Amino acid sequence: MDHAVTAAQFSWNDARRWLDGLPGGAGLNIAYEAVDRHLLHGRGDKVAIRWIGKSGERQEFTYTDLAQATNQFANALHDLGVMPGERVFVLMGRLPELYVAVLGALKARCVVTPLFSAFGPEPIVTRAEMGDARVLVTTPELYQRKIRDVRERLPGLKHVIVVGAAPSDEPGVHPWGVLVSPASTRYTIGHTDPESMALLHFTSGTTGRPKGAVHVHEAVLAHVVTGRYALDLHDDDVFWCTADPGWVTGTSYGIIAPLVCGVTNVVVEAEFDPQTWYGVLERERITVWYTAPTAIRMMMKLGAEALQGVDLSALRFMASVGEPLNPEAVVWGLKAFGRPFHDNWWQTETGGIMVSNYAAMDIKPGSMGKPLPGITAAVVRRLADGHVEPIEAPDVDGELALKTPWPSMMRGYLHEDERYRKCFADGWYLTGDLAHRDADGYYWFVGRADDVIKSAGHLIGPFEVESALMEHPAVAEAGVIGIPDPMAGEVVKAFVALKPGFEAGETLRRELLGHARKRLGAAVAPKQIEFRDNLPKTRSGKIMRRLLKARELGLPEGDLSTLESDEKKGAP
Ligand code: AMP
Numbered sequence: 160m161d162h163a164v165t166a167a168q169f170s171w172n173d174a175r176r177w178l179d180g181l182p183g184g185a186g187l188n189i190a191y192e193a194v195d196r197h198l199l200h201g202r203g204d205k206v207a208i209r210w211i212g213k214s215g216e217r218q219e220f221t222y223t224d225l226a227q228a229t230n231q232f233a234n235a236l237h238d239l240g241v242m243p244g245e246r247v248f249v250l251m252g253r254l255p256e257l258y259v260a261v262l263g264a265l266k267a268r269c270v271v272t273p274l275f276s277a278f279g280p281e282p283i284v285t286r287a288e289m290g291d292a293r294v295l296v297t298t299p300e301l302y303q304r305k306i307r308d309v310r311e312r313l314p315g316l317k318h319v320i321v322v323g324a325a326p327s328d329e330p331g332v333h334p335w336g337v338l339v340s341p342a343s344t345r346y347t348i349g350h351t352d353p354e355s356m357a358l359l360h361f362t363s364g365t366t367g368r369p370k371g372a373v374h375v376h377e378a379v380l381a382h383v384v385t386g387r388y389a390l391d392l393h394d395d396d397v398f399w400c401t402a403d404p405g406w407v408t409g410t411s412y413g414i415i416a417p418l419v420c421g422v423t424n425v426v427v428e429a430e431f432d433p434q435t436w437y438g439v440l441e442r443e444r445i446t447v448w449y450t451a452p453t454a455i456r457m458m459m460k461l462g463a464e465a466l467q468g469v470d471l472s473a474l475r476f477m478a479s480v481g482e483p484l485n486p487e488a489v490v491w492g493l494k495a496f497g498r499p500f501h502d503n504w505w506q507t508e509t510g511g512i513m514v515s516n517y518a519a520m521d522i523k524p525g526s527m528g529k530p531l532p533g534i535t536a537a538v539v540r541r542l543a544d545g546h547v548e549p550i551e552a553p554d555v556d557g558e559l560a561l562k563t564p565w566p567s568m569m570r571g572y573l574h575e576d577e578r579y580r581k582c583f584a585d586g587w588y589l590t591g592d593l594a595h596r597d598a599d600g601y602y603w604f605v606g607r608a609d610d611v612i613k614s615a616g617h618l619i620g621p622f623e624v625e626s627a628l629m630e631h632p633a634v635a636e637a638g639v640i641g642i643p644d645p646m647a648g649e650v651v652k653a654f655v656a657l658k659p660g661f662e663a664g665e666t667l668r669r670e671l672l673g674h675a676r677k678r679l680g681a682a683v684a685p686k687q688i689e690f691r692d693n694l695p696k697t698r699s700g701k702i703m704r705r706l707l708k709a710r711e712l713g714l715p716e717g718d719l720s721t722l723e724s725d726e727k728k729g730a731p
Contacts, residue, residue, distance in 0.1 A: 160388060160519050162529055169532035171566060177383045178419075186351040189379045190265035193418035194229055195348070197222040206423045209397075210255045211439060213428045218255060222421075225262070230346035232263025235339045236294065239318050243268035243349065245293040246359065249404070250274040250283065250301055253413075253428045256322045256335060257404060260296040261414055265357055265376075266348050269294070272359045272371075275405030275617070276301060279680030280309045281627055282369075286361045290371055290573065292316050299323045302332070353377040359573060360407045362507035363620030365610040371573030372507045378411075379419060381511035381567030385531060386416035389503050389515040390447055391476045399425040399439065400449040406617060407507045408480055411567075412449055416511075422447075433461050437469045444473035451481040453615040455488045455500060456646050463495035471496060476518055478503055481616035482648045483604050486524035502527050504604065506590060507618070508582070510567025514559075514602050526601040527594075535562035538596050539587060547584045556605050559594040560587040610704045612641030614649050619683050621704060627678040628653055628685075631671055633661040638694045638702040639685065642711060653685040654707055656693050663690035697721040 179196040180187055197203065203223040210218045220228065236247070247264040249271065251257050257273075264271045272290050274283055283305055287295070292315065297306065299321045307326070310316065318331050325334040358374040386392045390412070398417045402409035417424040425443050429435045431454050439445065458465070477492060477500045484502040492500040503515035504527040514536060516528035530536040538557040539547040550557045561568075563586055572579045582589055593605040612619040621639035628637040636656040641649035655671065657663060668688050675684040695703045695710075698721055709716045 160517060162517055162520050162532075165388070166530070166532040171380060171384075171533050174380060174384050174533070177387070178380065181348060181351060185348070187353040187376050187379065188265065188268070188348050188351040189357050189376050189382075189415060189419075190229060190262040191348055191351075192379050192383070193415055194222060194226050194262055197421050198226055200421070202421055205421070207418060208255065208258055208424050208426055209443065210253075210426045211428065211443070215435075220255065225259070225418075227344035228259045229263040229266055230344050231339050231342040232259050233266040233346045233348075234342040235320070236264060236267045236269060238338070238342065239294070239333075241267065241269060241294055241318070244270060244356065246270045246272055246290050247294040247296065248272045248274055248287055248290065248292040250276055250278075250295060250297040250305070251322065252276050252298075253403065253426050254298070254322060255426075256296070258414055258426065259339075260320070261404065261410070262418075264294075266346060268349055268351055268355065270356045270359050271410075272361070273404045273406075273410055274361075275403060275680075275682060277680045277682040278305075278405070279676070279678050279683070280305050281678040282623065282680065282683060284309050284312055285368060285623070286371075287313050287316060289368060290359050290361070294318045294320065296320045296322070299326060302326065351376055354570070356570070358410065360410070360507045362407070363611050363618045363623065364578075365620065366622055367578075369620060369623065370575065370578060372510075372569040373571040373573055374510050374567065375570055378510045378567035379415065381565060382411060382416040383419045384533065385512040385515075386412075386420040388517060388532060389512040390416065390449060390478055391518040392417065392420040392422050392447060394421060396420075396422040396446045396475075397425060397444055397473070398422050398447045398449070399427065399443070399445045401427070401431075401436075401454060402449070402451065402481070402616070407510075408449075408451075408616075411511055431457055433458065433465050437466060440474060441470045446473050447476045447478075448474060449478045449480065450500075451616045452479055452484045452488060453482065453647055455479060455484070455492065458495070459488060459491050460646070463491070466495050474498065477501065478515075480505065480512070482613050484525070489522060489524035499524070504528070504592075504602070506592075508569045508588070508590075509561065509565075510569060513561060523597075523599075523601050526597070526603050528602065529600055530561075530602075534565055536560070536596075536602065537562070537587065538594055538602075539589070541584070541589070545584060547587055547589065553598040554595050556593055556595045558608055559590045559592045559602065561590065562586060563588050610640070612639075612649050612651055614641065614644075614651060615647040615682075617682055619651060624651060624653060624675065624679065624683060624685060625702075627675050628655060628671060630678070631674050633657050633667060634671070636694045636702065638704050638707045640704050640708040640711065642687070642708075650687070651683070651685040652687040652689070652711070654689050654691050654694055656691050696723050698723055 400413040501516040
């Protein structure tokens with residue numbers, strides 16, 4: 160694809176030719192586009208999902224198998240009396256049932272919320288409460304460890320479907336084998352309004368609770384376009400996205416886009432381990448690979464030698480997302496894999512890839528690439544009156560903005576209209592990321608405009624971490640920031656001031672680390688805790704994370720006019 164030509168000729172309406180729509184004009188349903196329609200196009204016997212388990216076991220599901228299994232799940236929801244629009248939460252590792260549950264629930268026109276299985280009980284309860292979870296699909300082990308004790312806090316959660324043996328005597332807990340396996344393999348998807356809610360993805364903000372980004376079935380148009388343009392998916396591809404479906408990349412590109420494009424989607428249950436991963440690339444003859452900078456940095460640490468003798472002849476295209484991809488990583492990729500990693504950029508709110516280095520384009524290492532055909536991007540300046548002004552000059556930093564609307568744009572933050580409205584001005588969606596555009600039209604990531612933390616590709620809200628720390632009886636105040644880390648990009652660090660009568664020391668530090676880990680889970684909990692007598696605050700009492708960070712990293716402290724006056728004197 161020539162980017163300039165394609166972008167000039169592109170129209171979202173023309174791109175609809177890549178989708179079928181429900182038979183009889185019954186609307187647009189993501190799961191129908193991802194699964195059922197392929198049976199009508201002669202792809203029924205093609206492998207849709209090839210699952211590689213932790214011990215190397217393999218299971219294959221053709222598009223026909225997947226159509227039948229997802230029909231069973233949709234029927235099971237119906238049998239439970241679950242209605243269209245109700246929320247089905249999924250909490251489990253990358254097991255085949257996860258994929259069946261997500262697609263089956265979409266067929267039933269339920270709203271799917273995938274949760275990260277490494278979340279602790281607090282992030283789970285917060286999201287399930289906010290999102291009004293009606294059904295939870297999980298494993299017996301995760302149920303015991305994370306749900307059982309908090310279930311009474313979720314009165315709206317009527318059904319738990321467990322993949323495996325159900326713990327006995329638990330009301331509303333249904334083993335998959337009893338509920339789903341015997342259900343009929345025939346199901347007709349009901350009329351699906353393209354603008355009806357399909358996915359609810361929680362993402363973190365600087366303040367307050369996480370935000371529930373609402374996505375609709377129409378988003379599938381962006382998934383097919385980005386699958387073809389940004390990931391270069393073609394009919395014969397064998398695709399592997401390493402992201403977990405608990406995060407948006409693992410859903411949009413670990414489930415939906417590859418299946419909508421009709422390729423074979425490889426799912427690997429194991430976390431990063433060079434032998435497993437390189438083995439998958441070789442044995443499965445992966446042609447298109449979508450991974451992330453943290454994993455690439457781990458591979459770089461091991462060195463290109465670890466790849467010696469690995470047959471990568473099938474590998475055609477490699478892409479990366481989620482965090483800044485250092486130029487060295489692109490160069491290293493070229494040396495180690497014989498091909499570069501193509502960086503691309505998007506976020507939960509955009510629903511799909513928005514800026515990308517395309518297969519047919521020269522890569523500038525360190526750049527996120529150019530806007531997707533159909534997407535108008537700009538670097539803008541926010542003005543005092545609430546308006547924004549695009550910055551025309553190249554190489555000037557500002558906020559990355561996208562012209563509204565596009566098919567996969569979030570349609571709201573659940574129950575938070577004001578917060579949603581604040582993301583838009585003058586027909587632009589404001590991303591909260593700082594960037595600049597060079598004279599050739601390539602975009603370069605500069606940083607976040609807010610306090611959210613990106614650790615190993617996962618977005619973490621400081622407020623959620625601070626709240627968990629504050630629940631500990633010893634903690635008077637907590638301020639949480641991200642500090643640079645050579646492997647994870649950033650790690651979470653907490654500054655804590657104690658209540659009178661508690662003594663700062665190693666024992667308490669360990670206790671607080673353990674407390675946070677138990678509440679939040681390993682992926683979200685702080686890795687470091689430092690005690691302070693007091694924390695810098697604004698006059699209105701808000702902890703100034705920006706200042707904590709500047710002091711931690713030895714950066715300029717910036718404007719201190721709102722800082723509480725005794726803080727200025729007593730600053731550590
Ligand atoms: P999430 O919503 O969890 O997918 O996180 C989105 C955020 O991740 C973006 O707003 C960026 O801050 C960051 N991000 C995603 N892709 C890239 C990239 N290619 N380069 C730099 N930062 C990225």
